[in-house]
Amino acid sequence: MIQKKICMVGAFAVGKTSLVARFVESIFSEKYHTTVGVKIAKKALNVGDQEWHLILWDLAGEDEFLQIRTSYLRGSAGYLLVVDGTRRATLDTAVSIQQRIVDAVGPIPFVVLFNKSDLTNEWEIANDAFEGLSHKGWSWLKASAKTGEGVDEAFLTLIAKMPEG
Amino acid sequence: MSDTPTNGITETARPPQIPNGDGWGELRNLLIGPERSQLDQLQARLDALRVYPEDVSQVLAEAVHLRSSQDKQLTNALLPSVEEALRASVQRNPRVLVDTLFPMMGPAIRKAITVALRSMLDSLNSSLAISLSLRGLKWHWEAFRTGKPFAEVVLLHTLSYRVEQVFLIHKETGLLLQHVIAESVIGQDGEMISGMLTAIQDFMRDSFGGAEGESLDTVEYGDRTLWIEQGPQAILAGVVWGNAPRELKIVFQEALESIHFEMREALGSFQGDASPFTAIRHYLEGCLQEQFRTEETRRSARGVWLISAALLLALGAWGFSLMRSHQVFKQAQQRWEACLSTLRTQPGTVVLTVENRHGTYVLSGLLDPLAPEPFTLPAVARMCADIDVSRQWQTYYALHPTFVAERARRALDPPDTVVLDLDNQGVLHATGTASYQWILEVQKLARVIPGITQLQTEQLVAVDRPEQILARAQATLTPPSTVTLRLDNEVLYASGEAPHRWLVEARKRAPTIPGIKWWREEQMVDTTLKALTVFKDEVEKYSLRFVKGTVRPDTGQEMVLPKISTAVRQLVDAASAVHYSVQIEVLGHTDKTGSVEENLRLAQGRAEYVIAGLRSQGITEINLTAVGAGWRQPLQGEMTEEDRALNRRTSLKVILTDTLEEKG
Numbered sequence: 001m002i003q004k005k006i007c008m009v010g011a012f013a014v015g016k017t018s019l020v021a022r023f024v025e026s027i028f029s030e031k032y033h034t035t036v037g038v039k040i041a042k043k044a045l046n047v048g049d050q051e052w053h054l055i056l057w058d059l060a061g062e063d064e065f066l067q068i069r070t071s072y073l074r075g076s077a078g079y080l081l082v083v084d085g086t087r088r089a090t091l092d093t094a095v096s097i098q099q100r101i102v103d104a105v106g107p108i109p110f111v112v113l114f115n116k117s118d119l120t121n122e123w124e125i126a127n128d129a130f131e132g133l134s135h136k137g138w139s140w141l142k143a144s145a146k147t148g149e150g151v152d153e154a155f156l157t158l159i160a161k162m163p164e165g
Numbered sequence: 166m167s168d169t170p171t172n173g174i175t176e177t178a179r180p181p182q183i184p185n186g187d188g189w190g191e192l193r194n195l196l197i198g199p200e201r202s203q204l205d206q207l208q209a210r211l212d213a214l215r216v217y218p219e220d221v222s223q224v225l226a227e228a229v230h231l232r233s234s235q236d237k238q239l240t241n242a243l244l245p246s247v248e249e250a251l252r253a254s255v256q257r258n259p260r261v262l263v264d265t266l267f268p269m270m271g272p273a274i275r276k277a278i279t280v281a282l283r284s285m286l287d288s289l290n291s292s293l294a295i296s297l298s299l300r301g302l303k304w305h306w307e308a309f310r311t312g313k314p315f316a317e318v319v320l321l322h323t324l325s326y327r328v329e330q331v332f333l334i335h336k337e338t339g340l341l342l343q344h345v346i347a348e349s350v351i352g353q354d355g356e357m358i359s360g361m362l363t364a365i366q367d368f369m370r371d372s373f374g375g376a377e378g379e380s381l382d383t384v385e386y387g388d389r390t391l392w393i394e395q396g397p398q399a400i401l402a403g404v405v406w407g408n409a410p411r412e413l414k415i416v417f418q419e420a421l422e423s424i425h426f427e428m429r430e431a432l433g434s435f436q437g438d439a440s441p442f443t444a445i446r447h448y449l450e451g452c453l454q455e456q457f458r459t460e461e462t463r464r465s466a467r468g469v470w471l472i473s474a475a476l477l478l479a480l481g482a483w484g485f486s487l488m489r490s491h492q493v494f495k496q497a498q499q500r501w502e503a504c505l506s507t508l509r510t511q512p513g514t515v516v517l518t519v520e521n522r523h524g525t526y527v528l529s530g531l532l533d534p535l536a537p538e539p540f541t542l543p544a545v546a547r548m549c550a551d552i553d554v555s556r557q558w559q560t561y562y563a564l565h566p567t568f569v570a571e572r573a574r575r576a577l578d579p580p581d582t583v584v585l586d587l588d589n590q591g592v593l594h595a596t597g598t599a600s601y602q603w604i605l606e607v608q609k610l611a612r613v614i615p616g617i618t619q620l621q622t623e624q625l626v627a628v629d630r631p632e633q634i635l636a637r638a639q640a641t642l643t644p645p646s647t648v649t650l651r652l653d654n655e656v657l658y659a660s661g662e663a664p665h666r667w668l669v670e671a672r673k674r675a676p677t678i679p680g681i682k683w684w685r686e687e688q689m690v691d692t693t694l695k696a697l698t699v700f701k702d703e704v705e706k707y708s709l710r711f712v713k714g715t716v717r718p719d720t721g722q723e724m725v726l727p728k729i730s731t732a733v734r735q736l737v738d739a740a741s742a743v744h745y746s747v748q749i750e751v752l753g754h755t756d757k758t759g760s761v762e763e764n765l766r767l768a769q770g771r772a773e774y775v776i777a778g779l780r781s782q783g784i785t786e787i788n789l790t791a792v793g794a795g796w797r798q799p800l801q802g803e804m805t806e807e808d809r810a811l812n813r814r815t816s817l818k819v820i821l822t823d824t825l826e827e828k829g
């Protein structure tokens with residue numbers, strides 16, 4: 001069994017908590033976000049014969065009043081950068097966060113997760129944006145906390161980006 | 166250079182010739198050859214930098230001693246080798262190890278068994294104590310109320326402290342390396358807790374600052390404390406319930422040090438695979454310490470044993486009594502009835518009321534002080550055994566002859582010479598001899614003894630000496646100084662003068678004095694009567710003469726009647742002073758001439774004349790009787806007319822009567 005510390009970061013109200021609530025297990029309540037600023041959850045996965053326990057540090061969403069604590073990313077094996085597909089501004093926030101993370105802890109694997117993929121009518125992210133990310137070498141996925149689409153793939157993609165060992 | 170030697174070097178010791186070209190090298194060999202060889206050897210050792218066994222053997226013992234006193238790293242380092250060596254030894258020949266350990270095995274096994282047995286007994290005692298005590302019931306209620314398992318509630322109350330969980334956490338990632346949980350403690354997901362704990366530490370550091378080395382050491386929450394020991398690469402966190410001693414921290418620190426020593430490489434290269442850390446799990450288990458409040462448990466266990474025994478006894482008794490209750494109840498009822506019947510026949514005991522109050526008979530009645538408490542009588546005690554009877558006795562005096570006689574005997578305390586006998590009418594007969602003093606007291610006391618109607622002492626003889634009896638007579642009769650008393654053979658002789666009243670009293674009382682049977686007063690003069698006789702004679706000397714054939718006084722007799730009146734007055738006054746009544750018979754006389762009838766009528770008339778005269782003179786309070794005597798009581802023979810004139814008269818006869826004597 002391999003444990004990995006994974007952080008989930010993103011702008012405020014991008015749906016991180018919904019992803020966590022539906023597809024991972026946690027023993028801690030929401031109030032940790034407003035007090036400590038982080039909530040720990042766990043996602044168990046099997047990759048081949050290997051069992052993985054991803055210890056998710058679900059960091060409180062960033063807004064104009066609160067920046068994420070990058071110190072929480074120390075020791076992380078990777079992170080999920082969550083974007084709300086229905087709000088273009090959240091992608092900008094994600095990019096900003098990513099840069100600060102690199103500044104704080106260096107380049108570590110990450111995957112951009114465009115949440116709310118089920119809300120196609122309200123989708124604000126244009127295809128050129130995805131191309132721009134791919135051009136930067138960023139991995140990205142569309143996911144839906146509602147349908148479960150792309151959630152496990154996101155974790156698996158992240159695992160795949162991690163160095164062996 | 167000449168061939169002549171310039172120093173002490175001989176031919177045979179002559180140095181070798183220096184060859185051309187290599188001559189200097191040859192010379193150097195000759196001069197420092199041996200030293201150079203040694204230097205080469207030293208150079209070779211320095212180049213090789215090898216540790217030689219010989220060198221190590223010189224300092225090994227000191228080095229082992231020094232390091233062992235500093236920490237446990239040497240032990241930890243040697244442990245795998247020693248274990249492997251032991252394993253190899255056992256595989257090759259187990260006998261060697263068995264023989265070596267044999268002297269230790271016996272005591273060790275005995276000790277282990279003793280400890281196990283004691284632990285089992287303690288556990289049994291604790292279980293009993295907890296299950297049966299009030300405290301146990303309280304804990305059952307608490308378990309029910311809080312929804313916790315009973316065992317957990319018991320642990321919480323009996324533990325002094327307990328390390329419930331220990332986490333070994335990778336410092337950089339916050340990932341869990343090892344996690345141990347004490348028995349019966351329910352633990353949450355260790356991986357998530359490790360993460361959260363790390364997050365909180367980061368939060369504290371970020372929020373409140375602090376140097377790099379500073380960290381969160383202790384978190385207290387209710388009864389629990391989180392101890393956090395920081396190592397360079399790992400954190401040891403323990404959840405402690407209760408008040409653990411500070412020494413336990415040292416256990417944590419040593420465990421963390423040992424883990425760092427043994428797992429230095431694994432910690433440094435940790436990439437999420439915690440399986441190598443299973444090898445150091447025992448360090449965490451060593452931190453799972455606990456301590457119970459053993460003393461209190463034992464004390465209460467003793468109490469509970471006693472309570473348990475009492476409860477078992479009570480239950481047994483209850484069951485037994487239930488089984489036999491009906492039979493026993495009937496038997497008890499019959500015995501109680503018999504007991505009551507016996508009580509009712511007991512002299513000196515009166516049963517008034519009997520009530521049954523919740524199985525206890527409440528009996529109220531009367532009890533003579535001389536009667537025994539009836540329940541102390543063997544017959545009653547036997548019948549009323551096992552019957553709960555509450556008695557309320559009130560004192561009374563029984564009139565049963567046995568008790569009256571005994572009561573008289575106790576009150577009068579008769580001497581051995583006296584026999585007391587009570588008849589059916591309640592008359593106490595005293596017979597025999599006793600002192601006058603005792604007889605006197607008895608006569609007073611007997612009347613107040615309940616059940617005694619009368620005391621008969623006629624058969625009782627006072628056995629005092631004559632002078633005592635005479636003194637008693639003197640004291641009883643109190644004679645005036647003119648009287649002398651003399652005792653002679655139970656006869657009391659009185660002589661001298663005394664008033665009539667004393668004589669009357671002495672006459673009555675003397676025979677009642679113990680030791681005196683008879684009273685004699687021939688030698689006594691009644692001074693009262695003697696005085697009255699003077700007045701009586703004065704009255705009786707008067708006679709009133711009458712004219713012949715009439716009831717008219719003779720000439721010159723007018724002054725006689727007032728004189729009689731005066732004499733009578735004096736007599737009456739003197740007599741009434743000594744309680745005597747006076748009666749006077751007035752006798753009328755005639756001479757012999759004339760008929761008898763005429764004379765009787767005449768005599769009657771003359772007597773009535775005098776009475777009428779006395780009444781008119783004021784003599785009204787006494788009895789005056791007219792008696793016509795006629796001629797039968799002549800004053801003198803009638804030889805002459807003068808003689809007949811003397812016989813025509815009235816005479817007076819005084820009768821004195823003691824009024825007190827008549828009444829008495």
